[in-house]
Amino acid sequence: MLQRTYLLILLLPIFASCDSISDCEDGNTVVTTINRTTEPFHSINLNGSFEVILKPGTDRSILIEADSNLHKHIETAVKRDELMISSENCINPSSPVKIYITSPEIRSLEVNGSGSIISSQLLSTNDEGLLELNIDGSGLIDLEVYTKMIKADIDGSGQIKLHGNTDGQVITLDGSGKYDAFNLKAKETVADLSGSGNID
Numbered sequence: 444m445l446q447r448t449y450l451l452i453l454l455l456p457i458f459a460s461c462d463s464i465s466d467c468e469d470g471n472t473v474v475t476t477i478n479r480t481t482e483p484f485h486s487i488n489l490n491g492s493f494e495v496i497l498k499p500g501t502d503r504s505i506l507i508e509a510d511s512n513l514h515k516h517i518e519t520a521v522k523r524d525e526l527m528i529s530s531e532n533c534i535n536p537s538s539p540v541k542i543y544i545t546s547p548e549i550r551s552l553e554v555n556g557s558g559s560i561i562s563s564q565l566l567s568t569n570d571e572g573l574l575e576l577n578i579d580g581s582g583l584i585d586l587e588v589y590t591k592m593i594k595a596d597i598d599g600s601g602q603i604k605l606h607g608n609t610d611g612q613v614i615t616l617d618g619s620g621k622y623d624a625f626n627l628k629a630k631e632t633v634a635d636l637s638g639s640g641n642i643d
Contacts (some may be wrong), residue, residue: 470510470537477514479505482521486551489558489582493517493540495550495592497562497586502543508541517542525551551575554582556602561585565607572610576603578620588627590594595622616640 467541486523489495505519505526517540528542550568552560557580565587568574572591576584578601585604593612595603597620606626614622614634622634622642634642 448458467533467535468516469531469535471512472537473511474508474538475511475514476506476508479507479519481505481519481526484521484524484526484546485548486525486553487544487549487560488525488527488553488555489560490527490555492557493528493530493542494558495528495542495544497560497566498543498545498548498564499547499549499562499566501547502545503547504545506543506631508543510536510538513540518554549574551577552584552586553577554580554584557582559583559585562587565589574609578603593629597622608631614642 472493483503487495506612507514507517509517513534513536516534518527518531520527548568549566550573554560561583563585566589570591574588574590574593576593576595578584578599580596580599580601582601583604587625588605588607588609591610593605593609595612596615597603598617600619602621604621604623608628610629611631612629614632616622616635617637618640619638620640625643636642
């Protein structure tokens, strides 16, 4: 009897996990692109497993590519000049949700979870020249940059990959993450590594 009770206790989290998965809304495979209106922002905070494609431009815009029935669950809101991206409810898209963002200025990028922020075009910062990059989780930030100073922080197994030019960079890595700046020209580098992570 004791063994059966113990087995039941072990199985309860599995049942709970199955229930949470069944609560997710599946994508209907009809992928559409919707333009979101936005207030001015200079920073991005990404929560979830979305893929953000960042592009410099004179105007700010947000285009979301996702299953048509899932758009209503994807939240974009600006708070204190920071664009917050998240999912209101659990979703299971048929293909990766892609968010195309255009902005004339970027001061900081943050990824919480397994999402990614990618830019294949040169990003320049404001007059102060500071670009802050933060990852908490297994996310990815992949950028081409031209800035005076980079401050990067990775907590977890995430990866920051940079190429371009900067005067200096300050790197904090806690966990098994990776900071790949092999193709970034920097005059000065300060690094603080804790854990099994890697800095190139």
